[in-house]
Amino acid sequence: MPAELDRLLPRLADRRAHLAAAGTTFCRLAHTSETAGLFALDRAGRVGVLSLYADLSAGQEQLLAAACARLGLESVYLKRRPQEARHAANVERERLSPPQPIRGEVQEEVTVLESGVPYLIRPGPDLSIGLFGDARPAREWVRRHAPVGGRVLNTFAYTCGFGLNAALAGAQTVKNLDLSRKVLAWGQENYTLSGLPAPDHDFLYGDVFDWLGRLQKRGELFELVVLDPPSFARSKVGVWRSERDYARLLAQAAAVTAPGGQVLALCNHAGLSAGQFEKMLEAGAAQAGRRMNITDRFGAGEDYPGAGHLKVRALRLDPGG
Incomplete structure (x- = not known):
């Protein structure tokens, strides 16, 4: 998995590089359709938000987060997204959306741009981070x-x-x-x-x-x-x-x-x-x-x-x- 990701993720990130030039620093670097449904990765400035749609071991999660961090992300936060999230999001909030990053330093708030418009993102404790x-x-x-x-x-x-x-x-x-x-x-x-x-x-x-x-x-x-x-x-x-x-x-x-x-x-x-x-x-x-x-x-x-x-x-x- 790591070798494949090291080839895949930079290629996907390059496809989104033009967005930063257009004043957008909040975007999806990797969508589930590009990762066989395994995960999605969002960039919020220098912070990554990694959403998992499959059960991985703790070691696999760390390897995946490390591969994401190599895209120039200072911190990576993890979101585990179950098939049926409505109930689980309330009773398992900390497991699904750990408040601490899986990699890097804590960044409680990040200001991002979308077409030049600033928005406040909070990547930690909730599945929703402030902008869809x-x-x-x-x-x-x-x-x-x-x-x-x-x-x-x-x-x-x-x-x-x-x-x-x-x-x-x-x-x-x-x-x-x-x-x-x-x-x-x-x-x-x-x-x-x-x-x-x-x-x-x-x-x-x-x-x-x-x-x-x-x-x-x-x-x-x-x-x-x-x-x-x-x-x-x-x-x-x-x-x-x-x-x-x-x-x-x-x-x-x-x-x-x-x-x-x-x-x-x-x-x-x-x-x-x-x-x-x-x-x-x-x-x-x-x-x-x-x-x-x-x-x-x-x-x-x-x-x-x-x-x-x-x-x-x-x-x-x-x-x-």
Whole structure:
């Protein structure tokens, strides 16, 4: 394994070298499609995040981390990703995502760039480190298409990457909505890195469906709504499954989307085909009485070859009738 990796990893890293020249220091150096499904390697500046999708011995993990470090990484953090991670991530957090690096010195926080925009990455204690690299094209889309002087709603905001790009593009009002106060505060730190104001009233804590209903009752409308839900989530109001509930989500989002406004809808459920996803979007628009036109279709970034899990659709919603 080490000899093969010593040939493979530098070649893969060379393919991504142009990203740094374009102002991107956060990328996937090796995707699972390039490693026979064994592992993936992400670069966050000078820190590597090694995700394992197979059980390896402690010695094999060390050899793999050493091979990764030879790409100029000062530290390598390990993420063990089980087939069924929802429960294990809660009860085995420290085993799945050790807070200490498997190689190199502790780096609790790293500031990275994506197309010149800085983001704060925390590579240690959680499986999620602050930014999902496969959504880079979607964040770039928001940067190009956010309404200048308009209003944007970023749901399931996580650390607010979409909202940040909308604000940088010139949107006048950007609301970031998430069920975790912790990640919203992280998002405010990302705003600060770009020199943007981050008032608390633009970072909404709570359930997305509850907030969409409240915003609708207030008569608030947005020229762009971003939908980036997890495949599965549990909250006080119930269980969310994207393969079952996405149509309902779009219907509620449509109710707060201005006439002729846009929705950027993301789905990362690998078991849901692109065709099935689009049918759910059509059903949601119909429920809301809106005419839907898909204006753009794309997926994960160039450093995710062969990845079909992420489906991104840009929609324009016109009044029905």
